[in-house]
Structure formats: C-alpha cells, structure tokens
Amino acid sequence: MSLLSDVFLGAAAIFVVLAIALLYRAIKGPTMQDRVLAVNVLGTNTVVILALLAAGLDQPWFLDIALIYALLNFLVTIAISKFTVERGGII
Structure with a gap:
C-alpha cells in the first residue's frame, strides 16, 4: 500500500470516530429537529467514509454504494422532516 492509501484509510478512521x-x-438531541439533523449528518458522514475507503482500498464499487446511500439518505431525511411537520413538531 502506498502512503496515499494510508492517508485515505486514516481519514476514514477519523470520520468513523x-x-x-x-x-x-x-x-x-433535545429536540426532534436536532435528531433529524444528526441523522442526516451521519448519513453524509457515511458517504464520505465509503468514498475514502474506495480511494484507499482501490475498490471503485464502494463509490456506487456511496451514491446509492446518498440518495437514500436524502429521501429518508425528507420523509422524516415531512412526518415531524405533519405531527406539529415544528414550533
């Protein structure tokens, strides 16, 4: 493994932490909005981790998974936000 691969894997480990x-x-989270935002950031963080693993391990199929996960993350965040608005969760 090269130095650049080690840097990518180290960055992925930092993002996992x-x-x-x-x-x-x-x-x-004190409010539902904080929890929704945290879940969205966790999903984005997962996409970044998968992209770093794709570069570090030289496995391009990780990028395909990252792209699909990013789309699902967006849809789930919209669905949760719509659910909390309909329940009166927005002050």
Whole structure:
C-alpha cells in the first residue's frame, strides 16, 4: 500500500470516530429537529467514509454504494422532516 492509501484509510478512521461521537446527538438531541439533523449528518458522514475507503482500498464499487446511500439518505431525511411537520413538531 502506498502512503496515499494510508492517508485515505486514516481519514476514514477519523470520520468513523466522529460518526460515533455524533451518534450521541442523534440519540440525546433535545429536540426532534436536532435528531433529524444528526441523522442526516451521519448519513453524509457515511458517504464520505465509503468514498475514502474506495480511494484507499482501490475498490471503485464502494463509490456506487456511496451514491446509492446518498440518495437514500436524502429521501429518508425528507420523509422524516415531512412526518415531524405533519405531527406539529415544528414550533
């Protein structure tokens, strides 16, 4: 493995640690909007991790998974936001 691959894998590991720390906000967020935003950021973070793994491991199919996950993340965030607005979750 080259130095650049190690840098990509190290960056992916840092993003994994940040995702674990962000999981606290998704569980303990004071409002529903904080939780929705945290879940959206976790999804975006996962896409970044997959892209870094694709570059670090030289596996381009990880990018396909990252693209599909990004689309699903967007749709789930819109659905959750619509659900909370219909329930009166927006002040």
